[in-house]
Amino acid sequence: MFEVLPSLPADPILGLSAAFREDPNPNKIDLGVGVYKDEQGRTPIMDSVQQAQTRLLQQEDSKTYITPQGHQGYIDGMLELMLGKHSPALLANRVAAVQAPGGCGALRILAELLTRVSTDTKVWVSDPTWANHVPLIGNAGLTLETYPYFDKDTAGIRFDAMMDTLKQCGKGDVVLLHGCCHNPTGADLTNEQWDQLLELAQQRGFLPFIDLAYLGFGDGLEQDAYGLRLLVENLPEVIIAASCSKNFGLYRERVGLAAIVSNDSKTSSIMQSQIQSVARGIYSMPPSWGGALVDIILHDEALRHNWENEVTAMRTRMTELRAMLVSKLAENGAPKEFGFVNQQKGMFSYLCISPEQVREVREKHSVYFVDSSRVNIAGISKDNVETLAKALVSVM
Ligand code: LMR
Numbered sequence: 001m002f003e004v005l006p007s008l009p010a011d012p013i014l015g016l017s018a019a020f021r022e023d024p025n026p027n028k029i030d031l032g033v034g035v036y037k038d039e040q041g042r043t044p045i046m047d048s049v050q051q052a053q054t055r056l057l058q059q060e061d062s063k064t065y066i067t068p069q070g071h072q073g074y075i076d077g078m079l080e081l082m083l084g085k086h087s088p089a090l091l092a093n094r095v096a097a098v099q100a101p102g103g104c105g106a107l108r109i110l111a112e113l114l115t116r117v118s119t120d121t122k123v124w125v126s127d128p129t130w131a132n133h134v135p136l137i138g139n140a141g142l143t144l145e146t147y148p149y150f151d152k153d154t155a156g157i158r159f160d161a162m163m164d165t166l167k168q169c170g171k172g173d174v175v176l177l178h179g180c181c182h183n184p185t186g187a188d189l190t191n192e193q194w195d196q197l198l199e200l201a202q203q204r205g206f207l208p209f210i211d212l213a214y215l216g217f218g219d220g221l222e223q224d225a226y227g228l229r230l231l232v233e234n235l236p237e238v239i240i241a242a243s244c245s246k247n248f249g250l251y252r253e254r255v256g257l258a259a260i261v262s263n264d265s266k267t268s269s270i271m272q273s274q275i276q277s278v279a280r281g282i283y284s285m286p287p288s289w290g291g292a293l294v295d296i297i298l299h300d301e302a303l304r305h306n307w308e309n310e311v312t313a314m315r316t317r318m319t320e321l322r323a324m325l326v327s328k329l330a331e332n333g334a335p336k337e338f339g340f341v342n343q344q345k346g347m348f349s350y351l352c353i354s355p356e357q358v359r360e361v362r363e364k365h366s367v368y369f370v371d372s373s374r375v376n377i378a379g380i381s382k383d384n385v386e387t388l389a390k391a392l393v394s395v396m
Pocket of ligand 1: 013014032033034035130132183
């Protein structure tokens with residue numbers, strides 16, 4: 001039966017991790033997969049998470065299934081974190097949500113849900129977008145289209161071109177937007193640009209689909225939620241896929257949230273039944289552990305404070321690493337100005353060099369990052385930044 005299937009190339013992001021592991025060069029540098037690393041190159045369990053785990057080990061007294069929607073405390077805590085304590089949509093019971101197996105699980109649940117509305121739905125994604133958006137949404141049976149987003153020549157957002165394309169969208173179209181810390185470019189919309197986007201969504205009636213995987217990694221937990229909150233507060237319908245992989249460091253626990261904001265509470269309870277039925281048909285019930293940890297952290301004042309400080313420390317470190325890379329590139333004679341890296345947000349930067357240069361730096365210097373020139377800023381350290389800058393300059 002299976003002889004008809006061909007072998008497939010490695011995933012462009014995950015394949016890099018495998019190649020990195022096999023590279024014997026002691027000075028190799030991994031700027032590939034989007035995982036936070038500390039100065040020693042480790043991805044430690046966050047202290048707030050470790051404390052919540054200790055508590056949960058004492059508290060958990062059964063391994064029976066949790067409810068189909070997941071831990072309600074987790075869902076409520078996450079919705080409040082993302083939408084704000086006084087969110088009118090939350091107060092009006094207009095938000096349906098399920099705990100999902102990671103941000104990917106949330107994206108897939110929402111894509112499957114959209115096919116229940118119509119299989120003709122087009123989902124507009126930024127050019128470029130995170131590579132895995134394509135199979136996660138496309139394999140559910142939806143058509144993907146792209147809108148212009150990032151200009152490699154200017155290292156800036158093509159906002160006018162983006163808006164011109166989105167003017168063609170209307171009711172029945174879905175526009176996928178990165179809530180903050182755009183993956184792969186690190187180039188985020190300004191608040192004024194979000195305001196203009198809201199106006200367009202109000203005029204045209206398209207449905208915003210927000211992917212929020214890096215809340216807190218850009219400018220702060222509140223600041224990064226600006227665009228999402230603006231849309232949710234001013235539009236009848238928005239859908240949201242969120243992840244706790246990065247800001248809680250819970251990568252392997254697969255903790256995400258799929259949420260649907262609808263026009264009124266009656267529609268919302270219908271959507272709750274729909275979204276649970278979609279989840280039941282894919283994986284049945286969510287895993288418990290990660291969601292239970294986030295629930296504990298968000299509802300304990302001291303732990304939450306600790307967690308917020310840890311997010312701030314990660315964000316600050318990444319901002320410092322950006323500045324360090326930019327100045328080391330200049331010191332080592334880079335033929336162009338990299339100041340734009342300091343403006344980009346979150347875990348990623350697009351270095352705006354060619355795929356040939358990316359491959360050359362990988363082959364000659366064992367520096368691993370995606371061909372698009374996306375680097376994981378958190379993979380840089382005080383120890384490797386000089387080597388990195390020299391390697392990059394040597395291929396420019
Ligand atoms: C990334 O973009 O590197 C991360 O979101 C991990 C992944 O699954 O691709």
